Structure formats: structure tokens, C-alpha cells
């Protein structure tokens with residue numbers, strides 16, 4: 001190869017590199033480049049139940065009791081456990097999270113929904129209007145919920161300071177890349193901002209298994225979708 005051919009090839013390679021760098025900087029999202037942004041801890045929410053005080057008393061004869069704190073301030077795992085019963089299957093020893101809420105809610109994965117025989121929709125926590133019901137049992141009592149079974153939509157809890165750091169706002173949807181052994185990008189993850197929150201992304205068991213989740217896995221916001 002003569003000198004001219006080598007120079008031409010080098011010029012071509014250089015042009016490709018420059019174009020690629022320009023392409024990447026155009027495609028990169030502002031949040032990714034924001035100063036001070038960093039990894040988001042990812043926590044797996046196993047199936048669980050939230051109970052109204054009325055339903056807790058109906059099942060256990062007393063209000064819920066605290067077993068251990070969860071990562072979100074004020075939220076806790078209860079000592080009480082419940083059996084959930086669907087038309088096709090039963091799941092025992094399901095965790096209850098406190099404190100009590102205005103309405104009872106059962107959060108399961110799509111896999112659980114199949115086992116139970118309940119067509120649970122993907123919803124944000126609290127958005128239970130028109131969702132399917134389920135039967136709940138303690139050791140001694142059984143109650144029926146007329147609605148409240150959901151597959152919780154993935155979301156990120158963050159403080160207003162975190163939101164400023166990531167350049168995002170409450171209610172916004174973002175795509176989040178997980179740095180696991182089976183890396184995935186989880187699209188349309190809802191950002192929830194409150195001074196009462198602590199920074200954590202919540203995924204369900206199906207999303208955790210699909211992405212090879214473990215406690216060390218962290219997420220990075222790779223795209224913003226707006227509200």
C-alpha cells in the first residue's frame with residue numbers, strides 16, 4: 001500500500017470517528033451528562049399487600065405491627081402475613097407493608113397473576129379503580145377485596161434535590177439502563193419526587209429476573225421521555 005493510500009484510509013477512519021462522536025453527543029440525554037448525576041440503587045419489590053386499617057383489623061383483630069423498616073422513610077415490613085387466593089391458585093406467607101393506607105392493594109408480578117388466575121393490569125401504586133379483586137386470609141379470618149390487584153409499574157423515588165441533580169421532574173418518564181449480568185433498558189419508568197422519599201428505583205420480580213438483578217445492580221437514566 002503506498003503512502004497516499006494509507007493517508008486516504010487514515011482520513012476515512014478519522015472522519016468516521018469524528019462523525020460517531022458527534023452522533024453520540026447529539027443522542028446523549030441531558031440527564032446523563034448532568035454534573036453530579038450517578039447510579040440509582042435498584043430494589044426489587046417482591047409480591048406484597050397494603051391493607052386499610054379496617055381490613056387489617058378484620059384479618060388480624062388489631063392494627064398492623066412493625067417488623068422492620070424499609071428503604072423509603074416511614075414504610076415498614078409488618079409481622080403479619082397473609083394468604084392471597086385467586087381463581088386458579090393460592091400464595092401463602094405474603095408480606096404486608098405498613099403503615100395502613102386508605103385502600104387495600106395487592107401488588108404481584110405478571111407471573112404471580114398467571115398462577116393466581118387474575119388478569120392484573122400494570123398500574124401505579126394507588127391507581128386501583130376498576131382493577132380485579134382477590135381473597136385474603138389470615139390464620140383465622142377471610143375477607144374479599146372487590147378491587148386492588150395490580151402489577152406495580154416500575155418507578156424511581158427521589159427527593160427534589162435528586163430530581164434537580166438528574167434534571168428530571170415529578171411525573172416524568174425516563175428510560176433506565178441496569179448494569180447487571182443481563183443488562184436491560186427499562187423504558188418509561190415513572191419519576192416520583194417527594195421530600196419524604198429516598199433515592200431508589202423499584203422493579204418487580206419479573207423485571208428483576210429478566211435483568212439478572214442483585215443488590216449491587218444500579219440504574220442509569222439514559223433517556224428522558226417527558227410527561
Ligand SMILES: [Zn+2]
Nearest residue numbers: 155157201202
Ligand atoms: Zn416504590
